Amino acid sequence: MSPKMSDIVLPMEGQLPLKRLPIHLTSDDRRVIARPFLMGSARVNSLFGRIEEIPEEDLDAELRMVERSYADRHTRLAFTFHENYEAGAALVGGWPRPWSPQRRLLAGAYLTMEYAVDSAALFNPSIVAHPDQSGVPSGAVRFIMSLRATGEGHVSSIVFRTGIITADEHVHIDPLPPRLHRSRIAPDRIYEKPLFVRKLREIGLDLGALVGQVLNALGERFTLVELNRAVDIARASNGHDARNSEGLRTMLWLGQSNYHIDLDKDAPLGEFVLFPMSEEQSNGLEDLRLTRFTDDDGSVIYHGTYTAYNGVRTLPMLLHTRDFRRIEFASLNGAAAANKGMALFPRKIRGKYFMCSRIDGENLFISQSDFVHFWESAERLVAPRFPWELMQIGNCGAPIETPHGWILLTHGVGPMRTYAIGAMLLDLENPLKIIGHLREPLIVPGEGDREGYVPNVVYTCGAMTHDDQLFIPFAVADKSTSFVVVKTEALTKKLLESR
Numbered sequence: 001m002s003p004k005m006s007d008i009v010l011p012m013e014g015q016l017p018l019k020r021l022p023i024h025l026t027s028d029d030r031r032v033i034a035r036p037f038l039m040g041s042a043r044v045n046s047l048f049g050r051i052e053e054i055p056e057e058d059l060d061a062e063l064r065m066v067e068r069s070y071a072d073r074h075t076r077l078a079f080t081f082h083e084n085y086e087a088g089a090a091l092v093g094g095w096p097r098p099w100s101p102q103r104r105l106l107a108g109a110y111l112t113m114e115y116a117v118d119s120a121a122l123f124n125p126s127i128v129a130h131p132d133q134s135g136v137p138s139g140a141v142r143f144i145m146s147l148r149a150t151g152e153g154h155v156s157s158i159v160f161r162t163g164i165i166t167a168d169e170h171v172h173i174d175p176l177p178p179r180l181h182r183s184r185i186a187p188d189r190i191y192e193k194p195l196f197v198r199k200l201r202e203i204g205l206d207l208g209a210l211v212g213q214v215l216n217a218l219g220e221r222f223t224l225v226e227l228n229r230a231v232d233i234a235r236a237s238n239g240h241d242a243r244n245s246e247g248l249r250t251m252l253w254l255g256q257s258n259y260h261i262d263l264d265k266d267a268p269l270g271e272f273v274l275f276p277m278s279e280e281q282s283n284g285l286e287d288l289r290l291t292r293f294t295d296d297d298g299s300v301i302y303h304g305t306y307t308a309y310n311g312v313r314t315l316p317m318l319l320h321t322r323d324f325r326r327i328e329f330a331s332l333n334g335a336a337a338a339n340k341g342m343a344l345f346p347r348k349i350r351g352k353y354f355m356c357s358r359i360d361g362e363n364l365f366i367s368q369s370d371f372v373h374f375w376e377s378a379e380r381l382v383a384p385r386f387p388w389e390l391m392q393i394g395n396c397g398a399p400i401e402t403p404h405g406w407i408l409l410t411h412g413v414g415p416m417r418t419y420a421i422g423a424m425l426l427d428l429e430n431p432l433k434i435i436g437h438l439r440e441p442l443i444v445p446g447e448g449d450r451e452g453y454v455p456n457v458v459y460t461c462g463a464m465t466h467d468d469q470l471f472i473p474f475a476v477a478d479k480s481t482s483f484v485v486v487k488t489e490a491l492t493k494k495l496l497e498s499r
Contacts, residue, residue, distance in 0.1 A: 016442075016486065016490055016491065016494050017486075018442070018443065018484040018485065018486045019169075019484060019485045019486070020482070020483070020484050021170075021171055021482070021483035021484065021485060023171055023173065023481075023482060023483045024480060024481070024482055025122055025125075025147070025161070025173075025480060025481040025482075026122060026479075026480045027118045027119055027120060027121055027122045027149075027150075027479070027480070028118060028119075028122075028176075029116045029118075029119035030116075031116060031117055031118055031119075031176070031180055032073060032074075032114040032115060032116050032117070032180065033074070033114070033115050033117055033180050033181065033182040033273050033275060034070075034074045034077065034080045034112050034113070034114060034115075034182075035112070035113060035114075035115045035182060035275065036083075036084050036087055036111060036112065036113075037084070037110075037111050037112055037113035038084075038087060038088060038091060038111060040091070041091045041092050041093075044088045044091050044092050044111070045092045047088075047107070047110055047111075048088070048089075048092065048095055048107060051103065051106065051107050051110070052097065054103070054106070056100070056103075059100070059102045059103055059106060060102060062106055063102055063105055063106050063109070066106070066109045070114075073114070073179065074179060074181070075179055075181050076181070078105060080108070080112060081104075081105045081106075081108030081109050081112060082104065082105060082108055083108070084108040084111040084112050085104045085105065085107045085108035085111065086108075087111070088107065088108070088111045115151055115152065115275075116151045116152065117149045117151050117157050117159060117180065117273050117275070118147075118149035118150065118151060118159065119150075119151045119152065120150045120151055120152075120154065120453065121148075121149070121150040121452075121453050121478055121479050121480070122147050122148075122149055122150075122159075122479075122480060122481055123147065123148055123150075123453075123459070123475035123476070123478050123479060123480065123481055124147065124148040124286075124287050124459055124460070124461050124475045124478075125145050125146065125147045125460060125461060125462070125473035125474070125475065125481050126145065126146045126288055126289050126290040126304075126397055126460070126461035126462030126473075127143050127144070127145045127146075127290070127462055127463060127464045127471065127473050128143065128144055128290045128291070128292040128302065128462070128464055129141055129142070129143055129144075129292055129464060130142035130143055130144050130162060131300070131302070131322065131323050131324065132323075136164060137164075137166070137167070138167065139166070139167025139467070140164050140165060140166045140167055141164065141165050141466050142162065142163070142164050143162065143163055143164070143165060143464065144160060144161075144162055144269065144290070144324065145160065145161045145162070145163070145173075145473060146158055146159070146160055146288045146290055146304070146461070147159050147160070147161065147481060148285075148286060148287055148288070148461075148475075149273070150284075150453075154283075154284070155276065155282075155283060155284050156283075156284030156285055156286050156309075157182075157273050157274055157275040157276065157284070157285055158273070158274035158285050158288050158306070159270075159272075159273055159274070160269045160270055160272060160324075161173055161174065161176075161270055162174045162268070162269055162270055165466050165471060167467070169469055169485060171471065171483055174268075174270060176270055177268050177270050177271040179271065180271055180272070180273050181267070181271060181272065181273065182273045182275040183261045183272070183273065183274045183275055183277055184261060184277065185224075185256075185259045185260075185261060185277050185278075186259065186260050186261055186262050187223070187224070187225065188223065189223060189224055189258070189259045189260055190221050190222070190223060191221065191222050191223070191224075191227070191255065191258070192220070192221060193215065193218060193219070193220050193221070193222065194220075196254070196255075197215065199254055199258075199331070199333055199373075200250070200251065200254065202333040202334060202374065203250070203254070203333060205247055205250050205251075206247065207247075208247060210234055210238060210245050210247055210248060211247045211248070211251060213234050213238075214227075214230045214231055214234050214248065214251060217230040217233065217234075218230055224255050224256070224259070227251065227252070227255045228252070228255075231248050231251060231252055234248060235248065253279075253280060254331065256278045256279070256280070257278065257280055257308070257315065257317070257329070257330075257331045258329065258330045258331060259277075259328075259329050260326055260327060260328040260329065261274075261277075261326070261327050261329075262325065262326050263324070263325050263326070263327070265325065269324055274288075274327075276308075278308075279310060280308050280310050280315050281308035281309065281310065281315075281317075282310050282311065283309045283310055283311040284308075284309045285306055285307070285308055285309075285317075286306060286307040286308075286309055286314075286340070287306060287307060287340065287341070287461050288304045288305070288306040288319075288461060289304060289305045289306070289341075289342070289343045289344075289395075289397045289398060289461045289462050290302060290303075290304045290397075290398070290461075290462055291303045291304065291305075291343070291344045291345070291346050291398040291462075292346055293344065293346050293347065294346060294347050295347075295348075296348060296351075300322070301320055301321070301322050302320065302321050302322065302324070303318060303319070303320045303344050303372070304318070304319040304320070305317070305318055305332070305342040305343060305344060305355075306318075306319070307340050307341075314339070314340060315331060316331070316332040316337045316338070316339075316340075316342055317329060317330070317331055317332060318330050318331075318332050318372065318373065330373055331373070332373060332374075332375060333373060333374050333375070334369075334374045334375040334376045334377075335375075335376055335377065336355075336357065336359055336365070336367045336375040336376060336377055336378040337374075337375045338357075338359045339357070339358055339359045339360065339361050340358065340361075340394075341357060341358045341394045341395055342355055342356070342357040342375075343355065343356045343357070343395045343397055343398045343399070343462075344372070344398055345398065345399050345406070345431070346398055346399070346400075346401060347401070349368075349428075349429060349431065350429065352368045352369060352370060353368065353369050353370070353371070353372050354366060354367070354368050354431055355367045355368075355369070355375060356381070356395045356399065356408065356431075357375075357378060357395070358392070358393070358394040358395070359378055361392065362383075362384070362392045362393075363380050363381075363382065363383045363384070363392075363393065364380070364381040364382050364383075364393050364394065364395065364410070365378040365379060365380050365381055366378065366379055366381045366431050366432050367379075379432055381426075381431075381432060381434070382424070382434060382437070384412065385437070386412070386439055386440070387414060387415075388412050388414040388418075388420050388422070388440070388441050388444075389410070389411075389412025389413065389414060389420070389422065389441075390412075390413075390414060391412075391413035391414060391417070392412070392413045393410055393411070393412050393413075394410065394411050395408060395409070395410055395411075396408075396409035396410055396411050396421055396459065396460045396461065396462070396463075397409060397460060397461045397462025397463060398462055399426065399431070400463065400464070400465055400470070400488075401428070402465075402488060402492055404425065404435070404492045404495075404496060405425040405426055405427055405428055405435050405436075405492075405495075406425065406426040406427075406428060406431060407423060407424075407425060407470070407488070407491065407492065407495070408423065408424045408425070408426055409421060409422070409423055409442075409460060409463060409472070410422045410423065410424055411459055411460075412441065416456060417456065417457075418444070418445060418456040418457070419445070419456065419457040419458055419459055420441035420442075420443065420444045420445070420458060421441060421442050421443040421444075421458055421459070421460060421472070421474060422437075422438050422440075422441045422442055423437075423438050423442050423491060423495060424436065424437045424438070424495070425437075425492065425495035425496065435495065435496065435499055436494075436495030436496050436497070436498040436499045437495075437498055437499075438494065438495065438498055439498060442486070442491075443458050443472070443474060443484060444458065445457065445458050445476075445477070449476045449477060449482075450477065451477055452476060452477020452478055452479030452480070453477060453478040453479045454477055454478035454479075455477055456477070457475065457476075457477050457478050458474050458475065458476060459474060459475045459478070460472055460473060460474040460475065465488050468487060468488050468489055469485050469486070469487060469488060470485065470486050470487070470488045470491060471483065471485055472484050472485070472486070
């Protein structure tokens with residue numbers, strides 16, 4: 001059912017109309033990636049034993065059958081099979097008998113599964129201007145939009161869509177590529193020892209003898225492979241205590257949480273799936289908030305805050321990239337880097353980074369820092385005030401700069417766990433000063449937006465402006481994604497009147 005315009009009009013005196021665009025992005029269970037299917041060392045050992053018994057003359061036929069069925073659905077399928085065979089062999093301590101390449105590939109096929117990345121939901125979008133604006137028609141802008149995709153087991157990954165906003169306010173989204181490929185950590189990540197030690201101290205690790213032994217074995221710059229090797233040596237030389245050392249586990253966790261990935265030069269961004277790549281994100285990567293950040297020298301870098309989830313705890317993370325070809329990832333640290341929903345301001349203010357967050361799960365806070373990876377303290381910006389947000393208030397993405405102040409889209413939770421989207425206006429040089437705060441929500445779930453995976457929810461992780469128009473992609477019932485547009489000047493005027 002298509003929402004009526006009246007469902008998404010600001011419910012206040014002197015109504016502020018929003019234009020609903022004819023865009024509705026939904027889940028698609030045909031979009032699949034090939035991911036590992038590992039079941040533990042005992043099961044893998046039993047499987048390898050059975051594969052060992054397959055006659056050599058039957059191997060080629062079995063492998064060709066698999067390739068005929070799946071080669072058109074995935075890129076670099078043989079590489080994936082080899083990668084997953086190696087992971088299985090590592091689980092059983094290395095398969096002792098030599099196998100032909102075909103037998104290893106077939107074993108890898110048994111340790112691979114298809115995963116439909118957005119079969120359950122495609123929601124919580126964030127949008128920024130694309131770094132490549134070449135060939136764009138006059139008056140238009142190319143954009144990148146990230147979305148949270150959820151499949152089997154409610155595991156979340158991040159996917160991307162690209163498109164163009166035209167001069168006459170239309171949004172055209174590029175066609176989807178026929179195949180997807182998932183993210184893999186690049187093996188050549190370099191760590192700087194002083195920064196690594198600082199992060200260890202920041203998260204409260206006691207740099208005792210075992211940790212010191214590992215650090216002493218590493219150079220001033222080292223790779224994840226070298227860190228793993230140094231930890232293995234420390235465990236081997238210190239017996240049982242080292243094997244169960246929380247310090248060594250924390251060092252590995254920190255190394256695995258700070259990495260980069262490289263995308264193929266010519267691969268469209270819509271083909272890429274940012275899929276969980278480590279234990280700390282095994283249950284998902286959630287709610288990426290993109291920021292097109294302009295540094296003091298005028299250079300542009302794209303930051304994105306998101307939450308890694310392992311089924312028990314959440315870890316606030318930051319990605320950054322200049323071209324969406326190499327993307328670097330790092331943990332966010334400090335007492336104020338807690339909970340969910342951190343959103344970075346798109347430039348420094350008075351020489352410092354600023355972040356909006358909801359560190360206590362209930363109120364909105366503002367943090368400032370000299371370093372984008374470290375957030376030590378936060379000041380409360382506002383507590384829930386109005387009936388539609390009394391349960392909690394949070395941000396809906398990076399603040400948007402206007403001549404009158406920062407427009408901060410917010411989300412509020414009201415009766416019946418209804419999520420709505422509101423707006424505030426913050427002072428440009430002192431974001432802790434609220435200039436305006438809408439008493440009524442900007443977007444509420446209309447009759448056509450209530451049903452879905454989580455009923456009565458509208459939500460966004462970031463909007464963008466173009467030619468005095470604020471384009472807001474938003475999630476509907478944690479299930480699908482739609483768009484509305486509002487005139488920036490009209491919204492700013494309403495916010496100034498609300499002071």
